[in-house]
Amino acid sequence: MLYRTLGGTGIEVSAYCLGTMMFGSVGNPDHAESVRVIHAALDAGINFVDTADMYSAGESETIVGKALKGRRDDVVLATKVHFPMGEGPNRGGNSRRWIVKEVEESLRRLGTDWIDLYQVHRPDHTTDIEETLSALTDLVRAGKVRAFGCSTFPAEEIVESHVVAERRGLGRFRTEQPPYSILARGIERAVLPTCRRYGMGVLTWSPLASGFLTGKYRKGGAIDLTSGR
Structure with a gap:
């Protein structure tokens, strides 16, 4: 298995990451x-697992937590925060209020004391990007998160985040x-x-174009629009 350093963090991850x-x-x-x-996947040498709080409303994190019992130290675990989790106007987003609350829920579902990569x-x-970065920085200092990243950010907002940081x-x-x-x-x-420019690691989602590149869809065949993977 080929391993690479994750965005200057010193954390070594497999070139293949298992999305959940x-x-x-x-x-x-x-x-x-x-x-x-x-x-x-772990037996094949993959040591990188990616999930998110909103995947099946937390169920994916729970499954990952079950799978990693007894193997947590060997895995680089990534999850995410942002999308709404339940009812209420403040149960989502990138505010300090939501991040510090939801990280505890993710830790509980994952059955772990720390998250290796916490992604927005x-x-x-x-929400001001300074508030988001400040909350994430505090999580690193508290030992609950090892490093943090972003997902689907345009270039100009990545630049802004680094300038503010x-x-x-x-x-x-x-x-x-x-x-x-x-x-x-x-x-x-x-x-x-x-x-x-900023030495960031790049993880990609939908590298097979939602299954299109696997031969899943055939000319003239029916397409299930609810099945994106």
């Missing part, structure tokens, strides 16, 4: 089967997770050069 968006009620409700998939799932234009003495985004495949190469224009 479809673990749980949205994709595969069979927890035992999902656990077997995770174990097979999307930009939040109602340097000006205010805060931690900075170490990774960006954009959509990227041979069919969707828009990030090559600005996002990838920006990540290179």
Whole structure:
């Protein structure tokens, strides 16, 4: 297995990362089967697992936590925060209020004391980036998070985050997770050069274009619009 350093953090991760968006009620409700998939990936040398609080409303994190019992020290665990979790106007976003609350819920579901990579799932234009970075920096200082990153941020907002981090003495985004495949190469224009400029690691989502590149869809065949993976 090929391993690479994650965005200047010193953390070594496998070139392949196991995504778990479809673990749980949205994709595969069979927890035992999902656990077997995770174990097979770990046995093959993959040490990087990515999930999010909103995947199947927390169920994916719970499954990942079950699978990593007894193997947590060998795994680089990534999850995310941003999308709404339940009812209420403050149960989502990138505010300090939500981040410090939701990280505790993710830790509980994952059955762990720390998260290796905590990612902001999307930009939040109602919250100052300084507030978001300050909250994430405090989580690192508290030992609950090892490093933090962003996902699907445009280049200009990545630049802004680094300028603010340097000006205010805060931690900075170490990774960006954009959509990227041979069919969707828009990030090559600005996002990838920006990540290179700041030494950020790049994790990609939907590298197989939601299954299109696997041969899943056939000419003239029916398309299930609810099945994106």
